[in-house]
Amino acid sequence: MDFLAGNMGWIEVVCGPMFSGKSEELIRRLRRAMIARRRVQVFKPEMDDRYSKEEIVSHSDQRLGSTTVTSADEILKKLDWRTQVIGVDEANFIGPGLVEVCNQLADSGKRVIVAGLDTDYMGRPFPPIPDLLAMAESITKTLAICMRCGNPAKQTQRLFDSADLIVVGAAGLYEARCRACFEAGAPKQDWLPFAPASINRP
Ligand code: ADP
Ligand code: ZN
Numbered sequence: 001m002d003f004l005a006g007n008m009g010w011i012e013v014v015c016g017p018m019f020s021g022k023s024e025e026l027i028r029r030l031r032r033a034m035i036a037r038r039r040v041q042v043f044k045p046e047m048d049d050r051y052s053k054e055e056i057v058s059h060s061d062q063r064l065g066s067t068t069v070t071s072a073d074e075i076l077k078k079l080d081w082r083t084q085v086i087g088v089d090e091a092n093f094i095g096p097g098l099v100e101v102c103n104q105l106a107d108s109g110k111r112v113i114v115a116g117l118d119t120d121y122m123g124r125p126f127p128p129i130p131d132l133l134a135m136a137e138s139i140t141k142t143l144a145i146c147m148r149c150g151n152p153a154k155q156t157q158r159l160f161d162s163a164d165l166i167v168v169g170a171a172g173l174y175e176a177r178c179r180a181c182f183e184a185g186a187p188k189q190d191w192l193p194f195a196p197a198s199i200n201r202p
Contacts, residue, residue, distance in 0.1 A: 009106035013132050015118035016142035017156040019176045022115040023058035025142060026087050029113050030064060033085040038111075041083045042066035043075050045093040047168055056089040072097030076104070084110060091116030092126045093166065099131045120165060121158035121174075122184045144176030150194045155182035 014025045033040050044056050046068045055063045066087075067078050072094050079086070086105055091098055091114045102112045118133070118141070120126045133139055146153040153176035160173060167173065183189060 007109040009109040009111060010137040011102050011106045011132065011135055012111070012113045012138040012140070013129070013136045014113070014115040014140045014142060015129050015133070017117065017119070017144050017154055017176050018174050019059055020142035020144040020153070021058070022142055023056055023089055024060060024062055025140065026089055026113055026115040027056065027058060027062050027064045030085065030087045033111070038084040039080070039082050040085045040087065041078075041080060042087040042089065043069050043078070044089045046070045047093055047166070056087075069094070071095060072101040075101055079105075086110050086112045088112070088114045089116075091132070092118075092120075092129055094128075096128050096131075099128045099135060102132060103135055117156060119155065121156060123155055123182060146178035146181050146194075147175040148177055148181040148189070148194060151178040151180070153178045153181075155179065157182055157187060158185065159187060161186040 012029070014022045016022055030040050030042060042056055042064055044066045053068060054065060056066045057063050066089065069075050069078060075086070075088070088094065088098070088102075093116075098114070102114060105112050114132055116129050117126045118129045141154075143152040143154055147157075155177045157175050157177040158167075158173070159175060181189065
């Protein structure tokens, strides 16, 4: 997956719930591209201010310098056209324009690696990730560990009551849950013994 023959571009998508290692995987791929002496640029949406404005940061505190954008078009404006590999983190917050921009970049010979949530707090497909999956050459779905029972988790569980699609935050506001433990909206189920004692129980 790391090396392409000639100048053909393509799109890779890394998707899954929060805490599943999307940012870690994106950083790993971008670091390997840098080791291969590719020119790399990384973009993230402005609203993701969880940790840092100039870096993408994983929950395990891996970091990589990045450029902030408020729309997909801004990626094109801020792109150095010598760049060969383009990373985009938190892609589900960038908006529908990202699909066209990624296609344009891949068509012009760039390797585009996109990471983002594939479902929202209600378990619905999170645009524009589904469309990107349809366009991509490579798809990786990362799973987290369910904080209620310990099984592989594909859902992002919101721990507070709100009907807003986007409420940015990490530990304490969201947790990973499996298919069986996930509840659309605020959780009502009792805790299982697996949940670590450090988590505030209702
Ligand atoms: P994402 O970008 O998908 O939100 P990150 O790459 O930022 O994920 O973080 C992944 C890291 O989060 C893991 O390596 C682990 O250290 C930590 N982590 C915290 N909670 C969980 C969980 N429930 N399941 C798996 N990893 C978790
Ligand atoms: Zn579970």
